[in-house]
Amino acid sequence: MSACEQPALKATDIACWFHLPQSWLDHTVFGRPSRMVKAVDGISFEIPRGTTFSIVGESGCGKSTVARMVVGLQAPTRGRFDFAAGRGRKGRLRTQMIFQDPIASLNPRWRVGDIIAEPIRELGLSDSRKGTERRMHKLLDTVGLGSRDAGRYPHEFSGGQRQRISIARALAAEPEFLVCDEPTSALDVSVQAQILNLLADLQNDLGLTYLFISHNLSAVRHVSDRVAVMYLGRIVEEAPADEIFDRPKHPYTKFLLGSVPDLLHPDRERVPVAVDLPSPISPPPGCTYHPRCPLASHECRTMAPDPSLVAASTVRCHHVAQAQVS
Ligand SMILES: Nc1ncnc2c1ncn2[C@@H]1O[C@H](COP(=O)(O)OP(=O)(O)OP(=O)(O)O)[C@@H](O)[C@H]1O
Ligand SMILES: [Mg+2]
Structure with missing residues (x-):
């Protein structure tokens, strides 16, 4: 199989079990075994490069747990993730996450320009301050914001604009793979389509691969190549x-x-x-x-x-x- 036929991500028999907290009495006196939440219990899937794979299902079925494992925020109890070759500089996996609530994922005390520039600096993706600035302004433009927005703070923006800022920040790390967990659920209906269109344009332009999670089935139908229930x-x-x-x-x-x-x-x-x-x-x-x-x-x-x-x-x-x- 050539490198380009390799899926962006292959997940094999992934499970994630959580121990539930147990009282001292239950544990020590009654010797009760601790209980386990099988949040994810043996799932396998493949996501071809440049495509969108969606997960749907009712609340609590394990969607966000899968998302968190894919980006490395949660370790699987069992199974393995194989990402296609194409790790970024310094060997990091080029996977970024877009969350439901952009206000919680943006530092309120930082100006937007710094929020977007941070990954560029942290990951050493530019050789100079000027280069970092240029890249940050380019990213603002890519997500439909203006250069002047760099000096403003997150609270000065609407929900949809804040989601654009988090997308710009995610793109700053030059990802190949974006995990979008309910990226539009906190937004007004009229704004949801704009963000979905932006994500679709970015996929076309940058060849991104998406893991997409949403309760909005018409959005899922609109954006997905494959769907897992x-x-x-x-x-x-x-x-x-x-x-x-x-x-x-x-x-x-x-x-x-x-x-x-x-x-x-x-x-x-x-x-x-x-x-x-x-x-x-x-x-x-x-x-x-x-x-x-x-x-x-x-x-x-x-x-x-x-x-x-x-x-x-x-x-x-x-x-x-x-x-x-x-
Ligand atoms: N850190 C944790 N400790 C214990 N249980 C957890 C933990 N994280 C998730 N769970 C449980 O795992 C199950 C799956 O949770 P998850 O958040 O993945 O669901 P979800 O499909 O994303 O739901 P929603 O649609 O409401 O976002 C739930 O029963 C949840 O309570
Ligand atoms: Mg969830």
């Missing part, structure tokens, strides 16, 4: 974006897209829910989706389904696999 720490379906949206196969994907009722909450609006869901602390046996699945059978309650390839989709569902065989 996560449920309780596992990928239950993964396919090209059109396949996921036009021909969803897993009962959970169908539910997320609004085409089947949710057995636990038949009247609830189809918004991400954080309550009453089976928990990653004690996930149900068998297929973890079975308590909510209209198709659940004995097999689903006892045996975890293996992935099967159905048309262009990889799906973990006994029923989908059986329909394929018969």
Whole structure:
């Protein structure tokens, strides 16, 4: 395989388990074992260079944990990430993250020019002060801000402009890979499309690879090449974006897209829910989706389904696999 056919990122059997804090009494007196949150529990995926791979799923399914592992903010408990050759100068991985809330990720006491110039200085990406300045002004222009904005502070900007500043700062590190975790969820609807368009333009111009996470399914459809649907720490379906949206196969994907009722909450609006869901602390046996699945059978309650390839989709569902065989 040549270097350019190598995926930008290959994730193999990644898991991330957290020990829950335990009281002294439980631990010492009762000898209870500590409980574990299986936030991510054995996921694999590949992201070809220059493409966008999205993760969707309800709140708490493990999306941000995956994002944090990809950028190195969280160590996996198991599994490995292989990035394509093309590490930046000084051997650093060229991966940057765009967060949901730009105000929390921008130092309020620094001028925007310094915020953007810092990675250039820290990583030694320019030989001179003049060069750093030039690059910083170029980045402001790239994200649609003006040179005069360099002297202003983050609080002087709107939410959308602040997200542009965080994108400029991320680009300052010359990344090849951007992890965008809910990059537009804190923004007004009218501004969301502008930021998505900016990200799309940057991908075209710079050949960036994106891991994109959003609750906004129409945004996901718009920006993604491939989409993975996560449920309780596992990928239950993964396919090209059109396949996921036009021909969803897993009962959970169908539910997320609004085409089947949710057995636990038949009247609830189809918004991400954080309550009453089976928990990653004690996930149900068998297929973890079975308590909510209209198709659940004995097999689903006892045996975890293996992935099967159905048309262009990889799906973990006994029923989908059986329909394929018969
Ligand atoms: N540091 C941690 N310690 C313990 N549990 C954690 C930790 N980080 C995440 N979790 C748990 O792991 C699970 C997955 O969390 P994660 O933040 O990845 O979900 P998410 O899909 O990003 O949710 P949301 O859509 O709300 O952002 C949740 O049950 C969460 O409570
Ligand atoms: Mg999250």
